[in-house]
Amino acid sequence: MDAEAAAALDESAELLLKRFGERLRDVRAVREGGSLVVMVVVDDLAEREEHRLYNVAAGLSRRHGVTVFFAPYSTHDFARRRPLPFEVYMMEEGESALAGGTDSNEEGEA
Numbered sequence: 001m002d003a004e005a006a007a008a009l010d011e012s013a014e015l016l017l018k019r020f021g022e023r024l025r026d027v028r029a030v031r032e033g034g035s036l037v038v039m040v041v042v043d044d045l046a047e048r049e050e051h052r053l054y055n056v057a058a059g060l061s062r063r064h065g066v067t068v069f070f071a072p073y074s075t076h077d078f079a080r081r082r083p084l085p086f087e088v089y090m091m092e093e094g095e096s097a098l099a100g101g102t103d104s105n106e107e108g109e110a
Contacts, residue, residue, distance in 0.1 A: 008064035013097035028094030035067040045074040
């Protein structure tokens with residue numbers, strides 16, 4: 001991952017941890033062309049919180065010169081969609097942004 005994307009991912013993880021605390025289960029990212037796609041898994045993610053994430057992504061994009069897209073999931077939705085191609089790709093290829101790993105990569109957890 002290039003320096004701009006890495007800086008955007010680091011700031012993303014910091015902001016997400018601050019916003020969601022222990023509810024944050026996973027943050028994974030892949031660099032796709034000029035974009036950084038960031039999967040975010042949060043316990044009991046409310047629709048209002050999800051919409052706020054899009055504003056956070058816009059701010060990150062402006063600050064780091066890389067287009068940041070968040071793909072937010074509640075843990076329930078992620079567990080339901082886990083076998084789908086995008087989710088499998090993010091789990092296999094995505095770079096984890098949380099120190100010490102997360103719960104969503106463990107079997108049966110979300």
